[in-house]
Amino acid sequence: MTTRIKHLYIHVPFCNGICYYCDFARRIYDEKLADKWLDRLEREIEENCHDQYETIYIGGGTPSCLSLKQSERLLRFIYPYASKAIEYTIEANPESLDSGKISLYKQYGVNRISLGVQSSNDILLKTLNRAHDFNTVKNKIRLLKDNSLTNISIDLMYSLPGQDMDILKNTLEDILKLDVPHLSLYSLTIEENSVFGKKGISSLDEDVEADMYELIDKVLNDNGYIHYEVSNFAKKDYESKHNMGYWKYEDFLGLSVGASGKMGNNRYTNTRDLNTYLSSDNIRIENLYLDKKEMMFENIMMSLRTIYGLNIKEFEEKYGVNIRETYKKGLKNRYIIIKDDHLICDNPEVLNNVLLDFMD
Ligand code: SF4
Structure with a gap:
């Protein structure tokens, strides 16, 4: 089945x-x-999409x-599977981003833009080699709103080289003025293969990063955003429904280069190499079988990222276990609370340590 x-x-x-x-x-x-990528993607979609997706x-x-023409092709491929999508993000x-693309997105049912x-600091944007300045951001947000695409999420970064608390504070103030319902904030991780990694640039001090996280949390909470996931903030009812699927450990289909997906106890990853993707029928480079213990742990790990936590009843039914018996040590952790039959971690900053108690 x-x-x-x-x-x-x-x-x-x-x-x-x-x-x-x-x-x-x-x-x-x-x-x-x-x-060429679109030609290959069309085939992958035909072979793998069988449902009407909610997100x-x-x-x-x-x-x-x-x-514009390529965007139209992409949206047309997805269209047969999008009639029930309650959230459709691009x-x-x-x-x-321009008005032609915004109209096209809307025409095909896209209802959310990320x-x-x-950052709002143009010098910092240059340091990151971003191609825009903050004035362009303001103009494009206005354009989206003028076209009635108001469900907007903004990605921001902190702990950046050259960023201090004042720059971060100014960015938060500038972003609040844009009045968008969803914000994602990620701290910089220096990846070995990135330009920063190759240049030997290092992240900011851990204490500064923790202070920045605290500032973000306070400013956004004071301005009506709910800190609903470790890195995500939303106005009421604007949580990302797609990402909530990941955090509830639901199955998802991931297509194209570098994408991964999960179906039941199988998790797969596609090749990151575009040439392989274009030329091969066998694009899955990893097919992992997850046993029940691994799935239960991953389910807990993902669900504890949000303030809504893990639905105990659903978890016990899904895996046929008693959570209080199976995770005695985890449930004793001082940051774990049970509220309305949900397991919740009340301090997302220490989540990684809390999870260690669920590993035995
Ligand atoms: S995918 Fe990477 S390179 Fe491309 S815009 Fe995003 S951060 Fe920049």
Whole structure:
């Protein structure tokens, strides 16, 4: 029996430029290559999509760097599976988003935009090799709102080289003025294969990073955002439904270069190499079998990331266990509380340590 999958993710592996911190599966946009990628993706979609998805997320890379014609092809491929999508997100960068693409996205049912902003400080944006300035961000947010696309999420970064508490504070103030309902904030991780990694740039001191996290938490809470997941803040009812699927440990289909997916006890990852993706029928480089113990742990690990926590009844039914018996040590951890039959970690900053008590 095949179970219905509710979530679809598609990775667009092209960007207009390469940010210095980035180690994702992406390369510089090339029109001909993007056409070939679309040909291959069409086949992958035909072979793998069998459901009407509740959430669809087109991420990357930079989906908005595709031409209008290519964007239309992409959305047309997905269209037969999107009629029941309650949340349909596309990622965009400010410099490549325009009114033509916004109208097209809307026409195909996209109802949420995730915009890569990172900072409001233009010097910092240059340090990261981002292609936009903050004025462009303001203009594009206005354009989205003028086109009634108001369900907007903004990605920001902190703990950046050259960023201090004042710069972060100013960015938060600038972002609050944009009045968008969802914000994701990620601290910089120096990836070995990124330009920063190769140049030997290091992250900020751990204590500074912790102070920045605290500042973000306070400022956003004071301004009506709910800190609903370790790195995510939303106005009431604007939590990311697609990401909530990951955090509830639901199955999802991931397509294209570098994407991964999970179906029951199988988790797979596609090749990160675009040439292999284009030329091979066998694009899955990893097919992992997860046993029950691993799945239960991953389920707990993902669910404790949100303030809603883990639904104990659902968990016990799904795995046929008694959670209080199975995780005696974990339940004794002082940061774990049980509220309304949900297991909750009341301090996301220490989540990794808390999880150690669920590992035995
Ligand atoms: S951070 Fe985003 S926009 Fe920048 S290179 Fe990576 S995928 Fe592209």
